[in-house]
Amino acid sequence: MLAVGAAVVTGDRWPYAWMAADLVLFAVRFLLIRECERARKHGGTGPLAGLMAAGGSWSVIFGLGCYGCVVSGDMALAVLAALNVAGVVGVASSRNAATPRYAIFVMLAVSLPFLVGALFSPAPGMSIVGFQVPFYVAGVIIVLLQNHAINARMIRAELDNRDLAIKDVLTGLPNRIFLQEKLRGMCSELAAPAANGGRPFAVLSMDLDGFKHVNDRFGHAVGDMLLRKVAERLKRTFRPGDVVFRIGGDEFVILLPDTSEIEATYLAKRAIEKISVPFELGVGTAIPIGLSIGSAFAPADGGEPELLLTWSDHALYEAKRTGKAVTGRMSGPRTDDHSDYWGLLPHPAIQYPA
Template sequence: MSVEPDAVRARLLDTTFDRKFAVLFGTISVLVLALSAAVATGDWWPYSWIAADLILFAFRFLLMRQCEQARGRGTTGPLAALMAVGGAWSVIFGLGCYGCIASGHTALAVLAALNVAGVVGVVSSRNAATPRYAIFVMLVVSLPYVAGALFSPAPGMFVVGIQMPFYVAGVIIVLLQNHTINARMIRAELDNRDLAIKDALTGLPNRIFLQERLRDMCSELAAPAANGGNPFAVLSMDLDGFKQVNDRFGHAIGDMLLRKVAERLKRAFRPDDMVFRIGGDEFVILLPATSEIEATYLAKRVIEKISVPFDLGVGAAIRIGLSIGSAFAPVDGSDPEILLSCSDHALYEAKRTGKGRYWAHARAAN
């Protein structure tokens, strides 16, 4: 069983939290079976089973809600606790079904067999993200019933005990096949998504992803916080002298230069800053939680780094420059198009006044 990348595993885990109805239906089925056992046997253990099942149902439902909420925040949530409670439920369910077949009541044995088969089938379909855990649950649920059937004095139950492992083994094979198919489909979807939002030449996020991320950051501006939201800066950049390099040395060298520039840009900013190539020799940087002083420092630092000559193996060092214009949210606006327009305007002013400079929109507007 191969280890899936985190992104694939996260998508697979989505199926673990979105089927609360299956848990509810399973609880109702178990309660019917346990009540039937209580009436048929007159023993105390079915009532203990009912109480344990109701308590575990409450815990499972609560933990699934917490996992769903955590997923909405981009975190994992109490998945380990959810799996532990599910494992405890499986053990109690298996023991209860063993009690049903050990009671000698044919109707209880049939009902227990139907419940075991149902649980094994449901686990196989909804736990593709965690196949090892699913196999554990299926075995814990079914093996007590198999043992009870093999040693039951009732006529024909021995055959059921022999047949049940083959059924469980078949479902496990289907589970593993579904896991492989689902993981392959998700990987393909993520690969296509990656191709759609990345610039093929530099590997940087492209204009499509810039627009998505900018929309998300603008929506967070209204989020309640001590500072009234989550302010950020937008830097629009344009290379100075790139066209001359392209004309003199050709597009292959121009492409190599763009890749080198992308590498320097990524190294020049902080880990949380996002660098985008939006076309040609144009780049945009998003600086979350950044003041104007910080943005000015970062912009001037990257201008210095890009001005260092590039050695591209053409016999002479290649020199280019960088002009930068900035806009700040929410001061200059809280709409993606407005912020990009403001930073473009500031970039125009930086190039108009001599290139190789940084210009803030607030200055450009004056």
């Protein structure tokens, strides 16, 4: 509207160039925003750099347009330009508080051309307005920095609260709440049928063998230390993309994305070997424990979080019942009662010093 007013009042061509550039940048920014929104739905960021560059270009063109309005000598255009500059600078202090350096650039790109134009404007009294502009912009920048600090504190508090909600306090591993969130997300990515682009994954349910004996003999402090050591070993045992959860007591769950049954079996075997190495906990003797594992595979055993956890738990109980370290669902056709299991590895002997 300001550009239209300038075209009507001045009769010059530059306002039309301003309007054309504004419309082009509007279209570009609109498309970039859509790309960013689309990327965010898939966990990405999109062309944020391009969006900020387009916004910066708009600020420069807007500032130059306001300069043209002020130096035209028309008081109505000068007042409208001043109002627009004040509005953009004020909005940037809150809307762009998350990116303060970018916001300051927008403020300066908009206000400096207006400042120069006001100082040399033939309109009476505009030079006084020009002298006031630096103080106004400086004050709004201070407000911007305060808004940035407030936003940063709110974001940190929100992240801290989320960490408390989804992390196990003792081991620092993700807890049952985050397991449900992660598992729902992985199940939602499964294709039907799986052969057409599905992302199969494995769920391993784990339970320590002999942990209660350690707690009873050496106390809960040593038991807590043992759980932390187990958590550290499990994190080192599995791949960077795998996620280790502690869901309570001495129970752990591992999610293995994009993993076949053969790969899951190998990783389970390696976990048992690592945990079977006795732990040095400062009690005068190394403490050996065992590890039992049950597994389920998506989509072969189902595509719902509760169902996969149920089958992996059943397999874990079967491992303990039969004395095998690992059990899982059979390959091939499933039975209605899901009672068939495969097993491997004799359970490591658990012996405690006298």
